[in-house]
Amino acid sequence: MQxxxxxxxxxxxxxxxxxxxxxxxxxxxxxxxVFSRYVLNDPHDWNLNVQIMLYGTLFxxxxxxxxxxxxxxxxxxxxxxxxxxxxxxxxLLLYIVFYLPGIVALTYAGWTYANEALAIREKTFxxxxxxxxxxxxxxxxxxxxxxxxxxxxxxxxxxxLRDGDWPSREQDVEEVDVDKLKEMVHVxxxxxxxxxxxxxxxxxxKP
Numbered sequence: 001m002q003x004x005x006x007x008x009x010x011x012x013x014x015x016x017x018x019x020x021x022x023x024x025x026x027x028x029x030x031x032x033x034v035f036s037r038y039v040l041n042d043p044h045d046w047n048l049n050v051q052i053m054l055y056g057t058l059f060x061x062x063x064x065x066x067x068x069x070x071x072x073x074x075x076x077x078x079x080x081x082x083x084x085x086x087x088x089x090x091x092l093l094l095y096i097v098f099y100l101p102g103i104v105a106l107t108y109a110g111w112t113y114a115n116e117a118l119a120i121r122e123k124t125f126x127x128x129x130x131x132x133x134x135x136x137x138x139x140x141x142x143x144x145x146x147x148x149x150x151x152x153x154x155x156x157x158x159x160x161l162r163d164g165d166w167p168s169r170e171q172d173v174e175e176v177d178v179d180k181l182k183e184m185v186h187v188x189x190x191x192x193x194x195x196x197x198x199x200x201x202x203x204x205x206k207p
Contacts, residue, residue: 002168005152006169008068008152009169012064016061019058026055029054030051063142064145064146068149084160110142114139
């Protein structure tokens with residue numbers, strides 16, 4: 001199972017790194033447009049549309065990559081103090097209640113949206129129209145990758161609840177050094193255990 005989880009991590013990483021090269025294309029396009037507009041006095045309306053599509057693609061395809069690295073924003077100041085099982089309980093609840101329904105809706109709606117654009121061969125509204133429908137297929141593709149990576153994270157939560165520790169991941173990164181933070185705020189392990197017990201008790205007492 002761990003090999004399968006890491007294989008999905010590697011797939012998300014490979015796709016994210018591949019699409020990261022769009023940053024180079026964006027840089028070249030912006031440089032070219034600035035030079036053409038202000039030096040040659042020859043602006044291009046299509047250039048801005050291409051920039052928007054490339055940036056949108058870059059943004060969408062970074063989601064699964066960031067999730068595979070556990071890099072999305074969270075309240076690490078509190079979350080990082082909890083024991084792994086408590087963290088996994090919180091994550092599992094959020095994945096099931098919020099993440100999965102949202103990503104499934106995004107993927108389904110994106111697929112419908114992209115096929116409608118393909119049916120009419122949708123183009124940009126500009127003096128130099130560009131095909132827009134290929135870009136819209138990025139939405140369901142990104143959604144499918146987020147769904148796959150999300151399932152992997154759910155399996156990690158279940159594994160952590162069973163074993164009491166988080167399974168390893170590709171190039172794991174911890175944004176907050178919890179040990180140093182404990183020293184800075186003078187928090188003892190006993191205090192953390194008490195807070196952890198209180199959170200677990202409150203979560204279990206709610207209907």
